Each structure stands twice: as C-alpha cells, then as structure tokens.
Amino acid sequence: MTILNSYFGKFGGMYVPQILVPALLQLEKYFIKYIKNKNFIRKFKELLNNYAGRPTPLTLCKNITFGTNTKLYLKREDLLHSGAHKINQVIGQALLTKKMKKTNIIAETGAGQHGVSTAMVCALLDLKCKIYMGSKDIYRQNTNVMKMKLLGAKVIPVNTGTKTLKSACNEAIRSWSNNYHNTHYMIGTSAGPHPYPTIVHKFQSIISSETKKQIIKLENKFPNVIIACVGGGSNAIGIFSKFLNKDNIKLIGVEAGGKNNNKNGASLKYGKIGIYFGMKSNIIQDNYGQIKDSHSISAGLDFPSVGPEHAWLNYIKKVKYVTINDKDAVDAFKILCKKEGIIPALESSHALAYAIKIIKKNPIKKQTIIVNLSGRGDKDIYSVSSFVKK
Amino acid sequence: MKTRYNNLFINLKKNNEKCFIPFIVLGDPNFETSLNIIDNIIKNGADAIEVGIPFSDPFGDGPIIQNANLRAINSKITVSKCFKILKILRKKYFKIPIGLLTYANIVFCNGIKNFYKKCYEVGLDSILIVDVPVEESSVFYKHSLKNKVSQIFLCPPNVEDYTLNKIIKMSNDYIYIISKPGVTGIFNNKIFNTDTISNRIKKISDIPLIQGFGIYSKNQIKNILKSKIDGVICGSIIVNQIEKYLHNKNKIIKKINNLIKKFKESTKI
Numbered sequence: 001m002t003i004l005n006s007y008f009g010k011f012g013g014m015y016v017p018q019i020l021v022p023a024l025l026q027l028e029k030y031f032i033k034y035i036k037n038k039n040f041i042r043k044f045k046e047l048l049n050n051y052a053g054r055p056t057p058l059t060l061c062k063n064i065t066f067g068t069n070t071k072l073y074l075k076r077e078d079l080l081h082s083g084a085h086k087i088n089q090v091i092g093q094a095l096l097t098k099k100m101k102k103t104n105i106i107a108e109t110g111a112g113q114h115g116v117s118t119a120m121v122c123a124l125l126d127l128k129c130k131i132y133m134g135s136k137d138i139y140r141q142n143t144n145v146m147k148m149k150l151l152g153a154k155v156i157p158v159n160t161g162t163k164t165l166k167s168a169c170n171e172a173i174r175s176w177s178n179n180y181h182n183t184h185y186m187i188g189t190s191a192g193p194h195p196y197p198t199i200v201h202k203f204q205s206i207i208s209s210e211t212k213k214q215i216i217k218l219e220n221k222f223p224n225v226i227i228a229c230v231g232g233g234s235n236a237i238g239i240f241s242k243f244l245n246k247d248n249i250k251l252i253g254v255e256a257g258g259k260n261n262n263k264n265g266a267s268l269k270y271g272k273i274g275i276y277f278g279m280k281s282n283i284i285q286d287n288y289g290q291i292k293d294s295h296s297i298s299a300g301l302d303f304p305s306v307g308p309e310h311a312w313l314n315y316i317k318k319v320k321y322v323t324i325n326d327k328d329a330v331d332a333f334k335i336l337c338k339k340e341g342i343i344p345a346l347e348s349s350h351a352l353a354y355a356i357k358i359i360k361k362n363p364i365k366k367q368t369i370i371v372n373l374s375g376r377g378d379k380d381i382y383s384v385s386s387f388v389k390k
Numbered sequence: 391m392k393t394r395y396n397n398l399f400i401n402l403k404k405n406n407e408k409c410f411i412p413f414i415v416l417g418d419p420n421f422e423t424s425l426n427i428i429d430n431i432i433k434n435g436a437d438a439i440e441v442g443i444p445f446s447d448p449f450g451d452g453p454i455i456q457n458a459n460l461r462a463i464n465s466k467i468t469v470s471k472c473f474k475i476l477k478i479l480r481k482k483y484f485k486i487p488i489g490l491l492t493y494a495n496i497v498f499c500n501g502i503k504n505f506y507k508k509c510y511e512v513g514l515d516s517i518l519i520v521d522v523p524v525e526e527s528s529v530f531y532k533h534s535l536k537n538k539v540s541q542i543f544l545c546p547p548n549v550e551d552y553t554l555n556k557i558i559k560m561s562n563d564y565i566y567i568i569s570k571p572g573v574t575g576i577f578n579n580k581i582f583n584t585d586t587i588s589n590r591i592k593k594i595s596d597i598p599l600i601q602g603f604g605i606y607s608k609n610q611i612k613n614i615l616k617s618k619i620d621g622v623i624c625g626s627i628i629v630n631q632i633e634k635y636l637h638n639k640n641k642i643i644k645k646i647n648n649l650i651k652k653f654k655e656s657t658k659i
C-alpha cells in the first residue's frame with residue numbers, strides 16, 4: 001500500500017497494470033526517504049542554482065501595461081537552462097533515479113521542453129536516456145528534437161494513435177512496464193499515477209517559494225492575481241503551491257481552448273471525470289469512455305487530461321480555470337515579443353493572453369498580476385509563423 | 391457456488407486436459423465478422439473465451455491488440471454493441487465461460503454499478519480490468535461480488551507476498567499469471583519462469599492459474615503446461631491473423647481455425 005495519500009480528494013490514484021505497482025511504490029519510498037535528507041536537498045538546490053540557473057527573476061512589464069494601473073510581473077522560468085520550468089523537477093527525479101540505482105531514463109514529450117530538460121540532466125548525471133515523442137510533434141518541434149539528439153538522448157518517434165503527446169505517453173508506459181527494474185519513467189508533468197503528481201508538486205514548488213520572497217521584496221505585499229497555463233499542470237502547481245492557503249489571491253489556470261469546443265486541450269472545461277494515464281482526473285472523452293484527441297497550437301498543452309490536483313482544486317473552486325484559444329495565445333505571443341522583447345513559449349502565451357484580457361477589462365483597477373512565464377518560445381516560432389500565414 | 395469455470399476445470403482434469411482460452415477484441419474488424427470469428431473459435435476447441443471491449447488507449451497491450459482496438463472503434467463498435475454481441479454469444483453457448491477484458495475508463499464512464507449489472511444480465515463470467523491493480527480494486531470488486539461476475543487479477547511472477555495474498559483472497563475462478571514483463575505481443579521472448587510463482591500460489595490455494603502474454607506457439611504451450619499452470623490465454627497471435635488478412639474474411643477464419651485446433655491439441659496431456 002502507499003504511504004502517502006495517493007488521492008487529491010476524489011482524484012488521483014494508481015491505475016496501472018499490476019506489474020508497475022512495485023516500481024511506483026519504490027519511487028514513493030525513495031521520495032519520502034530523500035526529500036527529508038539534508039544532503040539530497042543540498043545537492044538538488046546546488047544543481048538548481050548552479051546548473052539550471054535559479055533563482056529566476058520577476059520581470060515587470062511596463063510597456064504592455066502602459067496607461068493602466070496594473071503592475072504585471074513575469075516569473076521568468078524561460079530564463080532557466082533548457083528554456084523552461086521542466087528542468088526543476090527533472091533534476092529532482094534524476095537524483096532519485098540515482099538513489100534507486102537505476103541506470104536508464106525514459107520520458108515522453110510534447111513540445112520537447114521536458115525531453116530537452118531530461119536529456120540535459122541525463123547527460124550531466126550519466127543516465128541513459130530514451131525520449132518518446134509523437135511523430136506529429138517531432139515535425140512541429142524539430143529544433144528541440146535536434147537538441148535532444150545532440151545531448152545524447154535517443155528520440156523514439158511514436159506513429160501510433162494521435163501521434164502526439166497522448167500516444168507518446170502510452171508508448172512510454174508500455175516501454176516502462178518492460179524495463180522498470182533498471183529504468184525510471186521521468187513523467188514530465190504533475191499528472192500520471194501516484195506518486196508522480198506529489199513528487200512534481202514538491203520539486204516545482206521552488207517556483208512559488210521564490211516568487212513569494214521576490215514579490216514581497218519588490219511590492220511589499222502579495223499579488224492580487226497569479227496566472228499560469230495548464231496542460232498537465234506542473235508549472236501552474238509550481239507557482240500556485242505556496243499561495244494555495246492565501247484566500248485573497250486569485251489563482252487562475254489557463255487551459256488550451258484550441259480552435260473551438262470540439263478541438264481543444266481543456267479537460268477541466270470540456271472534459272469529465274474518468275481514468276486514464278494512471279490516474280482518476282478530468283479527461284476529454286466521448287460518451288463511451290474513449291479518450292478523444294485533444295488539440296492546441298501549443299504542443300505542450302495538447303493533452304486530453306490534467307493532473308489530479310488541478311482537478312481537485314477546480315472541484316473545490318480553489319483555483320479558477322479558464323480557456324484561451326489558439327488565436328488569442330498567438331496574439332499574446334506577438335505582443336510580448338514586440339512590447340517587452342521577450343519571446344514566450346506558446347504554452348505561457350495562453351496565461352499571458354488571459355492576463356491581457358483582465359487588464360483590458362478594467363484598465364483603471366489598481367492590481368498586481370504575476371504570470372508564470374513557464375518557457376521560452378524559440379521552439380514555437382515556426383508554429384506561430386504558419387498560424388499567422390493561414 | 392459452482393461456476394462455469396469450476397465445471398470447466400473439473401471436466402478438463404477428468405479428461406487429462408488443460409485449459410485453452412483464446413482472446414479477441416469484440417467488433418474487430420466489425421460486428422458481423424467478429425461474431426463469426428468467435429463462433430469458429432468455439433467450434434474449433436476453445437475451452438473458454440476472453441473478449442476485449444475496445445479502448446482507444448490500451449497501454450497494457452502491444453501494437454497488435456492496440457490496432458485491433460482501433461479497428462473495432464473505427465467500425466463504430468460501442469460498449470452497448472459489445473454487450474449485444476455478448477448477449478448473442480451467451481444465448482448460443484450456455485456452458486462456455488466468457489471473460490471480459492477492458493480498461494478502467496470504459497467501466498467507470500458507463501457507471502461501475504451499471505456496468506457490472508449489465509455484465510450479470512448478459513451472463514458474463516469474469517472481468518479483468520488491465521489498469522486496475524488490487525490496490526485500486528475495492529469499488530470494482532464490491533460490484534463484482536454483488537453481480538456474481540468473477541474479478542480476475544493480473545499477477546506478475548515477482549509479486550510481493552502482501553499483494554499475492556490479496557490477489558488470492560479476491561480471486562474466485564482463476565488467477566492470470568503474466569508470462570513476461572511489458573505488454574501483450576508475440577515477438578518478445580523475455581518469458582519469466584513462472585514455476586516459482588505457481589508453486590507459491592499452489593502452496594496456499596488450489597485456484598486455477600492461467601498464463602498469458604507472449605504465447606504464440608505449440609511448443610511454448612506444451613512447456614508451460616508441464617508446470618502447475620492450468621491453462622493458457624493466447625491473444626496477439628490470433629488477432630494478428632485478422633490484421634494480416636483483413637480483406638479476406640474466409641482466410642481470417644481459416645487461419646484462426648487452424649491455430650485454435652493446433653493450440654487446443656497442445657493442451658492435452
């Protein structure tokens with residue numbers, strides 16, 4: 001049995017074939033042991049600071065908010081080595097892998113950011129690395145594929161199913177159930193079977209620990225609103241975690257509204273509760289329980305489910321979840337480039353687009369908003385350019 | 391209570407035979423052909439059958455079964471159509487045990503209570519949910535007991551004692567022993583030695599043990615059945631014939647019939 005609670009309210013659990021249960025319990029055991037171990041935490045923090053480049057700054061955007069009373073800050077996870085928040089928790093999981101004496105890593109990736117982070121840390125810590133990636137994503141995120149290969153990872157194209165992140169996740173689980181004895185499955189987000197959502201929450205909470213200190217230093221008060229994009233939900237849970245007990249801060253998660261209510265990645269808005277990818281959570285599915293294809297211009301948000309903690313936070317209305325469509329995300333992407341000289345990831349552009357909406361709605365309102373800029377957008381310039389051409 | 395499986399295992403023992411259970415996905419490649427295939431499988435010697443309700447993301451299965459699931463879904467097979475097939479089968483074949491294999495979301499989405507009730511109504515004997523390990527099984531198990539549909543659990547040979555004891559306690563008709571790590575498929579030779587696990591179980595229980603995953607030849611079946619294993623389930627090698635001869639229904643039936651006869655013959659000791 002699990003030692004930690006494997007559920008967030010009625011969401012979560014460990015829905016995997018029996019053969020994988022011992023591997024999950026082993027991971028939980030090592031996580032519990034080492035998360036309180038001073039040497040482990042010291043090593044984790046040392047790598048976060050001196051390898052990944054933490055702490056990341058809070059940047060005030062003066063141009064976008066010009067003429068309004070809003071102070072808009074970006075938490076600059078895009079400035080991390082690897083270009084996204086993904087590296088925070090990858091370092092943690094890779095260190096656990098070493099402690100478990102496993103030599104191989106498998107991972108799945110959509111936009112490629114998790115794949116790149118995984119490949120980097122595997123190179124650093126001498127772990128063999130295989131990355132499963134949908135062939136559709138390989139096409140739209142080719143730069144990241146090249147990076148992964150240069151870093152020594154084997155990128156395995158997945159041609160089954162939707163050929164996107166969903167199919168890559170299935171393949172990774174298949175592969176893991178064959179090699180769990182020497183291989184750790186590096187899940188890239190706060191989704192999947194227990195204990196992954198808990199582990200990812202813990203390792204990504206560094207984002208909100210820093211944000212809390214930084215905003216107090218800069219403004220001498222907490223922000224009014226914190227916004228983050230939500231695919232699986234790791235950057236969002238990372239920046240929300242230390243603010244979840246503050247009732248006067250509005251926490252907003254932004255899902256991929258995609259093209260319309262039939263083609264999107266918004267499982268909290270358009271999905272319903274079900275069991276998939278090892279967990280009970282909200283899922284985009286048909287009336288018969290078949291998992292539907294998701295859609296988003298952003299490969300990282302193109303996933304038909306969401307981490308169970310988000311499903312719970314949505315259920316108890318602790319966090320407000322909204323959607324932003326492809327077009328508004330691309331507009332926000334362009335605005336940040338032109339006004340502030342920052343190229344955001346398309347994922348983060350969803351969060352930014354919602355912040356812009358709030359600011360536009362009430363420009364005279366005095367407020368402080370923080371957007372988690374979860375990654376940088378070099379990888380997305382071709383997607384944006386082909387979207388603009390259409 | 392005597393179940394169809396109980397009767398089957400008793401009769402097989404009397405005849406010095408072990409159990410052969412073919413697996414196919416319901417509605418693969420379409421409603422009519424699927425029914426036809428099952429008819430032939432039963433006529434040619436299957437002792438029991440295991441059938442899958444198709445799921446879009448069968449991550450516990452290899453590419454052959456995955457493709458079968460997708461073929462069935464593409465031919466508009468729904469859960470209610472699967473129950474229609476099961477109803478027809480039960481009417482035709484009263485004595486043969488019919489087991490269902492599916493994934494958690496199919497059961498959950500249709501309402502766990504409602505799903506098990508339907509299983510009872512169509513006369514289903516067992517249900518195996520690939521992504522529900524014993525650790526998550528309590529709600530499912532409760533309804534299986536209530537509806538007299540036996541819950542089948544996958545049991546890896548390296549299972550820990552605590553889990554094994556739970557599996558034994560919760561299993562009525564048989565335990566499904568996995569013969570290799572990973573997913574279903576016919577070309578992975580990494581077969582576990584299941585002697586240890588079968589001895590471990592038989593020391594405390596006389597529940598039948600059925601082995602599955604990666605079984606695709608007569609010799610394999612003969613070797614497996616020399617041990618304390620009571621029967622085998624073969625899926626991918628059979629389903630592969632559907633994929634191979636997709637546009638020639640007669641050939642599918644002919645090829646599958648040959649396999650069934652050959653495999654059943656190998657279970658006679």
